[in-house]
Amino acid sequence: MSEIEKWIERLAELAVWGANVQPGQIVLVTSCVGKEDLTRLVAREAYLRGAKYVDVLYWDVWLKRARVELAAEDTLDFVPPWLAQRLYWLSDEHGARITLTGPQSLEALRDVDPARAGRDLLPRQKEGSEVLNRMTTNWCLVPAPTRDWAASVYPNLPEADAYRALWEAVAHVCRLDADDPHTAWETRAGELRSNAERLTDRRFDSLRLHGPGTDLRIGLLPSAGWIGGSFLETVDGIRHHPNIPSEEIFTTPDPDRVDGYVSATMPLSYAGSLIEGIRIEFSGGRAVRIDADEGADALRAIAAKDEGASRLGEIALVDDGGRIGRLGTVFFDTLLDENAASHIALGNGYEHPVESPEDRARINRSGVHMDFMIGSAELAVDGITPAGDVAPVLRKNVWQL
């Protein structure tokens, strides 16, 4: 068995453990062409745990390319209705979800019109955030290399070496090299939870993030806490790790109190489109000006998807205690990159960090949830108390609390 094969086996086991698949559950798997090996082992692991049926969709970004390039303008927002029916069915069944993240290929949409590409966000579905907030499903995201993706991360390596290098990085950041990856993640989760609790206890009214190209104030909801340690519990009490790896602590901000400007510190691949050099100006919570060096029209199309797509649904802080940021690699996979650097997300907000019904009613709602990375060693994060006092929160990615 090759080293890659061993990693695939361990990651499959970890994904099914992360989702905490229960006997008798339906398991939806979101995969794509090029990830067959991991997908098949995930299915085996899920059946070994007693899954009733493992329902895999293999997406293919080259089919999206054909659509974005050739389909009529007025059809590009169309989503087949069975995709929503499938997701609501899973929610009604209290099933599990496993998503294999990372772009199939960064080349497929490279030379298409970004404004058209930004209209087709599949396999992301607008019902996804709603079902997530119902807490009826236990789920886990893990990164899954493809050869084409690896070639974009390591463009100077021969294809086989790039693929090996990406698997090596994934194995490292997913802690597959630990004697017991489960324990490694439980331990790391404990650290993140304690960081989150310290920040929650300060009950800041808002945060100020400032550094090169960024000076942004983000209002916080009074009853919102910070969540870290990457585990959730379903309404049935099934504890699960939604993200492996997870190195962030996050909360749901006040969608009406975001002001200033922000510059992304990393490019990102969103639903197949590459978006680079994002610069956004906010006023009264709304993104009033959206620019990017590449893919600006895709970004504008995403932010125009609905009313909430131009407001924030998440702010997350990442310190230097994780394994991803230290690699200094841009992965073009939000799951990896968002756990390397502090980030914010346009679109839907999570309910579980927010306690009071009044605050929950104020959470931003959208069919979109698009994270982008704004953190770096140069980004200073301050907390501002309700009285207006300022306290340092992060400096050079180190906690100041």
Next chain:
Amino acid sequence: MSEIEKWIERLAELAVWGANVQPGQIVLVTSCVGKEDLTRLVAREAYLRGAKYVDVLYWDVWLKRARVELAAEDTLDFVPPWLAQRLYWLSDEHGARITLTGPQSLEALRDVDPARAGRDLLPRQKEGSEVLNRMTTNWCLVPAPTRDWAASVYPNLPEADAYRALWEAVAHVCRLDADDPHTAWETRAGELRSNAERLTDRRFDSLRLHGPGTDLRIGLLPSAGWIGGSFLETVDGIRHHPNIPSEEIFTTPDPDRVDGYVSATMPLSYAGSLIEGIRIEFSGGRAVRIDADEGADALRAIAAKDEGASRLGEIALVDDGGRIGRLGTVFFDTLLDENAASHIALGNGYEHPVESPEDRARINRSGVHMDFMIGSAELAVDGITPAGDVAPVLRKNVWQL
């Protein structure tokens, strides 16, 4: 561009022409891992014709293997409900369907329990025959080689040569080498239509098929005609070629008047399971004894799916005028093999060959439709008139009418 790439391009064009995809239509594509190249070009061709959305499912028989090997006994018949919703949605939308036939791999299910394998017939769905009979969708099946399938058809060739050989055979039998494959198929369709009309005009009461291991009498419905020439018309008048290639003429028999015994002349791969050396005894229309050299339990599980699964839904005659039978190759793909030799099908009957409402009410109903080949140069086919006179129909695969 390699020769295989040229064939893929021509076959994609032919499939979309065969289905006669209309501007604004939804197009469902049934494909599997290993057929990405043809799938993507089919999508491009469909969008070029104005398709609204090309909805592709890539199946993976290795996922079925994990299920058949590991899932609990009482879950094996489960089918996720969204698959039926998707098909009914297509029917309501009057969309198009393109299916890429041929097994992804004959190895995946080789050593699993055939009785368990026979319970999971996906991607075949029981609603498929019902939607077909509604005539709301225009559709086309074409064969699509994979490397693993090719290795099973040509076990003595190196992998690359086997793949090329299978593409060469597919190109030949799909008449991709014709100056204009459309005209080639229209011409061949005309010949088959004329053969079908000659046989319909005889208004036989039943057929007798006899040869080595076979002596079977099949009753015909009085108002059933023979159909050939591989085209259908939807309720909207969209003319399409459901099968490319098509070399058969067929009808829907009387499900209560089938008596005798029959032996298959070819192995077959059905929903991933290999079934070889089929021998079935019929009495009063029902298969009362089912045997096979390999996969007998899979075959019995299929015939036990519902009441109609053990009665006949189709009888088809194939003469030696086509291109497939002459190759003498067993393809393990029903679309190819059923157009090489006369065959019968257990399960659902087609409505369109049957005229009178009384006869339509008698057609066999089932969620299954499983063709198997019984034709050979040694099989004699006779027609028996209502008065009991016997007339030769096929001898050594040559028409006697």
